[in-house]
Amino acid sequence: MPPSAKGSYLIIGSGVFGISTAYYLSLKYPEASITVLDRSIEFPCPLAASHDFNKIVRADYGNPFYCKLALEARKLWKTDPLYSSFYHESGMVNVDDTGLGRRILKNYEDLDEHPGASIINPDELKLKFDGLFTDTNYEGVDEIFYNPVSGWAEATAAVKAVVEASTVRGVKFVSANVEQLYFNESGSCAGVKCADGRIMIADSTILSTGAGTAKLLARSASNHPELQSGDRVTAAAVVTGIIRLSLEQRPRFKNSPVFIHSMAGVLGEVLPMTADGLLKFCVDVSFKNSLQDELSRQVISAPPDMTDQNQHKVSETLKEECSRVLKGVFGTELAGSQFDSFRICWDGITPNQDFIISSHPRCQNLYIATGGSFHGWKFLPIIGKYVVSMISGDLEDGLRKRWAWDRDQQGSAHQKIIPKRELCDLV
Ligand SMILES: Cc1cc2nc3c(=O)[nH]c(=O)nc-3n(C[C@H](O)[C@H](O)[C@H](O)COP(=O)(O)OP(=O)(O)OC[C@H]3O[C@@H](n4cnc5c(N)ncnc54)[C@H](O)[C@@H]3O)c2cc1C
């Protein structure tokens, strides 16, 4: 059945892509039956990339397309009461030597946007933020990008608010580990089979499965290579570390910005302190977990198979990388502070970091909406609108081509995060 106002929709995955799609579907088709499935009993699922203390919200992209798209999202972050209480404009600093800051400024100029962003030098930065970055590693740094209106959002809380708004509009949330897609005799997608044997039928099935996408397709259609993802979307991860600041330390961090450092072996970022004194560091060097899939006999990168994906089992090498970012960004400022916890966080990445928002060209009634590629979270307020347009067949031509399942992987939206190493080597 073609998508329709009274049809049934099954969305697999409760990250930003799945939840925003459910919400926009419920707005466009109030009489439709819309169900979101995930492996957890809470939504969003704690294993999702979308589940986190905080995420960066910025329109500061070197890529003009995502700069414009993020400005659209930012407007809702600022003004829509569904999102605005979770959004904080702390400012953002980006230290790099590829001229990224200049490319960002050029994009704003071309769009006639004036966020007040500028290029500053290390001495100017040391005078900002109460001198918090006096001892930062500035080796080889001449130009620093600073945008006072970029910031961050309380990630899990914001997604939960959209879950609640969707529930009010009739969307159902069901705990289920999807084992396979379910095809009818003509090979059209008719729903899913769950690990506990349940079969759920729907007119349209939407995969918003992030890092789990390649594996689910492989398990569903092991003898049908034409249905599988190949290198269109693979699982990659980065490590994050949390420092709980003492009550004495907290006042100094009250106005700290998002800080991205991409030089002198310090590749990572730190987010502003949360209300309960947590500082989240992230190492911006990703990795895969490639294994031979028994059924389909292809090599697929997927999160570890344990129920919690071993997300808190972090090796000494990765812990050391977090410490390196800590020292590079704060120098002696945080000397003596210890990480409280670590997490390995998996996302679905595409070769050019463009999302996938597409029908599956070789399977009727199957849609894919994922591939956030380590920059997708900030689009929570708008991304579902584009997914619903795609399903309804009225996605603008340029977007349809950019986000297609089959496409030329041209350009790049977040190139530095492409995985070049394997989890098994990071012992
Ligand atoms: C550490 C880290 C930091 C990031 N920082 C930022 C940032 O600052 N700003 C930004 O904009 N973006 C950021 N990103 C990127 C962003 O978080 C992701 O691109 C985005 O959240 C992906 O959303 P998604 O809905 O595609 O996937 P997810 O949020 O991962 O959701 C996928 C869901 O599908 C479920 N699923 C998968 N397979 C199955 C199955 N077989 N059965 C049932 N359920 C299944 C999973 O359980 C999961 O809940 C970051 C990513 C990471 C990892």
Ligand SMILES: *[C@@H]1O[C@H](CO)[C@@H](O)[C@H](O)[C@H]1NC(C)=O
């Ligand atoms: C399978 O589903 C498609 C799409 O809904 C439909 O056109 C087709 O008739 C179905 N095939 C069978 C054998 O039920």
